[in-house]
Amino acid sequence: MKKIIFLGAGYANLSLIKSLSKEDLKKAEFLLINNNSYHYKTTELHKIAADESEKNIKIDLKSIIPEEIVIIQDTAIKIEPNKLYCKNTDYDFDEIYIGLGANKNTFGIEGLEETYEIGDYENALKTKEDLYKNLEKSESIYKNVVICGAGFSGVELCASIAQVCKSKDIDANIYIIEAMDEILPMYNKELAKVARKYLENLGVKVLSSHKIIKKQGDRIYLNDEENYIDSKNIIFTAGVKGNAVIGNSVFESKNNRVLVNEYLQAPNYDNCYILGDCSLIMNNDRPFAPTAQIACKQGNYLAKSLSARLNNQSFKEKFSYKDQGSVCSLSEKYAVASVQGRDFSGFLAKVLKKFTEIKWQYKLFGLKGL
Ligand SMILES: Cc1cc2nc3c(=O)[nH]c(=O)nc-3n(C[C@H](O)[C@H](O)[C@H](O)COP(=O)(O)OP(=O)(O)OC[C@H]3O[C@@H](n4cnc5c(N)ncnc54)[C@H](O)[C@@H]3O)c2cc1C
Structure with a gap:
């Protein structure tokens, strides 16, 4: 029987797995290898970091993975054409589906590696624990919260922290830093301004056109040596690159992301499929931003292609993707959105x-998850 490995239990591979039929799952030996025994909903991790009361963000893999797939908790280190090297064991495979997600990208800026981050469950939890312990202290260095990067995750995190502090009467000076001249640079300026106003009304100091030049100890420098903020709570949300395992492996990559072909295969390695944040898909001359939306579409597409192979059918369809737009959440009742060329804000966006x-909850659990 063919040996097939799903590496990583994020949006990409879970979309793939949850789209395969029971019949398909009898036709090969399947392993799901993930560094945790659970899946976390990356798109909702800001809620964990900000201490919003939220459930269902961390989900035991055993509760969602079909019994035909063996779940192994192990950490990947390196991938070769037919071998996966992990911390505990090495695994042979006929096909591998690599969906390891992203790591933080500090663009080589001094000191930024030592910042809080919210890219995975453990880090989001650690950020929250330290943040609220620090905010209990009276010195301003503990009261200052600096969020580096005003893209989706930075803005969502910032709004969440500001709201939690307001509702619990916690005294905090919250800053959000953005190098571009407006926050949410992927949106039209007018829409981004709506989000800026929302944050400012929550008391957040929005510092756009402020470039982080370095961090030394608890001091972060903006634009030049004269401008700085001292803070024990510096949280990095400014950029991501693909998982470091990709850079360690045989694939040609840029920022640990592989420019896959139209069947989502790594060039020269037909049995290695790469999906989610580790893959690079071009949108004319620029890559699509890595999102859960594209990761899920890739997973759904690869389920069709894998199913065809398992059933000895030919499969000619190429992967194609059209961005449907995005929503940036600012509270339980308010968001800004740009969807299919239309910009709007308010409850409808939420x-x-x-x-x-x-x-996503439905995809994982079916009707019983709702
Ligand atoms: C805070 C935040 C908010 C976001 N908000 C949005 C949003 O609103 N909308 C949107 O579309 N996108 C959003 N994104 C981006 C989106 O979450 C990612 O694009 C998406 O999760 C990518 O899916 P993936 O399957 O590639 O990786 P992930 O979902 O990150 O899953 C990767 C999996 O690999 C596992 N893993 C990692 N390293 C190893 C290893 N060495 N060995 C074994 N397993 C490993 C991880 O535990 C995880 O299970 C957000 C991202 C963040 C961080």
Whole structure:
């Protein structure tokens, strides 16, 4: 029987797995290898870091993975054409589906490696624990919260922390730093301004056109040596690159992301499929931003292609992707959105965000998850 490995239990590989039929799962030996025994909903990790009361963000893999797939908790180190090297054991495979997600990208800026981050469950939890312990202290260095990067995750985190502090009467000076001249640079300026105003009304100091030049100890320098903020709570949300395992492996990559072909295969390695944040898909001359949306689409597509191979059918369809737009959540009742060329804000945008969260819950659990 063919040996097939799903590496990583994120949006990409879980979309793939949950789209395979029971019949398909009898036709090969399947392993799911993940460094944790659980899946976390990356798109909702800001809620963990900010201490919003949220459930269902961390999900035991055993509760969602079909019994035909063997779940192994191990950490990948390196991938070769037919061998996966992990911390505990090495694994042979006929096909591998690599969905290891992203790591933080500090663009080589001095000191930024030593910052809090919210890219995985453990880090989001650690950020929260230290943040609220620090905010109990009276010195300003403990009260200053600096969020580096005002893209989606930075803005969502910032809004969440500001709201939690407000509702619990916690005294904090919250800054969000952005090098571009407006926050949410992927949005039209007018829409981004709506989000800026929302943050400012929550008391957040929005520092756009402020470039982080370095961090030394607890001091972060903005634009030049004269401008700095001292803070024990510096949280990095400014950029991601693919998982370091990719850079360690045989594939040609840029920022640990592999420019896959139209069947999502790594060039020269037909049995290695790469999906989610570790893959690079071009949108004309620029890559698509790594999102859960594209990761899920890739997973769904690869389920069709894998199913065809398992059933000895030919499969000619190429992967294609059209960005549907995005929503940036600012509170339980308010969001800003740009969807299919239309910009809007308010409760309707929030409903859309909730809808995508419910859709994922449904994909994982079916009706019983709702
Ligand atoms: C805070 C935040 C908010 C976001 N908000 C949005 C949003 O609103 N909308 C949107 O579309 N996108 C959003 N994104 C981006 C989105 O979460 C990612 O694009 C998506 O999770 C990518 O899916 P993936 O399957 O490639 O990786 P992930 O979902 O990150 O899964 C990777 C999996 O690999 C495992 N893993 C990692 N390293 C190893 C290893 N060495 N060995 C074994 N297993 C390993 C991890 O435990 C994890 O299970 C957000 C990201 C963050 C960090």
